[in-house]
Amino acid sequence: xxxxxxxxxxxxxxxxxxxxxxxxxxxxxxxxxxxxxxxxxxxxxxxxxxxxxxxxxxxxxxxxxxxxxxxxxxxxxxxxxxxxxxxxxxxxxxxxxxxxxxxxxxxxxxxxxxxxxxx
Numbered sequence: 001x002x003x004x005x006x007x008x009x010x011x012x013x014x015x016x017x018x019x020x021x022x023x024x025x026x027x028x029x030x031x032x033x034x035x036x037x038x039x040x041x042x043x044x045x046x047x048x049x050x051x052x053x054x055x056x057x058x059x060x061x062x063x064x065x066x067x068x069x070x071x072x073x074x075x076x077x078x079x080x081x082x083x084x085x086x087x088x089x090x091x092x093x094x095x096x097x098x099x100x101x102x103x104x105x106x107x108x109x110x111x112x113x114x115x116x117x118x119x
Contacts, residue, residue, distance in 0.1 A: 004059050008071045009078070012052030019044040042102065049075050049103050050110035057114025064118075068111020072103035079103075 023040040026032065052075065053068030060067050076099060084091075 004056055005067070005070055005074065007059075008052040008056035008067075009074050011055050012048045012071060012075050013078070015051050016044055016048035019047060045099065045102055046106045049106040050113075053107035053110030054114035054117065055110075057111040058118045059114075061118045062115070064111035064113075064115030065108050066111070068107040068109065068114065069104055070107070071110070072105075072107025075107070076100050076103040 020041070023037070023044060027034060027037060027040075049072045052071040053064075056067040056071050057064030079099070080096075
């Protein structure tokens with residue numbers, strides 16, 4: 001694995017933590033309902049993996065789909081491991097597959113856009 005993928009993974013994590021903190025503060029401060037946290041979490045997941053995949057593909061300049069999917073898979077693996085460590089609830093198969101598909105698709109689309117931005 002190249003350091004570019006690690007930088008993209010770090011960028012994805014940074015975007016995720018930043019947007020997650022902003023979403024939590026927004027829900028806490030405003031009269032928004034906590035039921036918005038699940039859709040916000042999905043949006044944050046999509047945006048963070050998309051940004052990381054786009055960065056890696058733009059930096060590489062070629063094979064954007066592969067670069068984006070790689071970032072998506074790495075992000076999912078890290079997220080899955082952290083969920084196993086910090087979550088006491090049992091693993092549910094349907095959300096597991098949904099998050100995996102979301103990471104792969106968002107990373108791939110980010111990689112495709114990143115190639116377009118590199119020209």
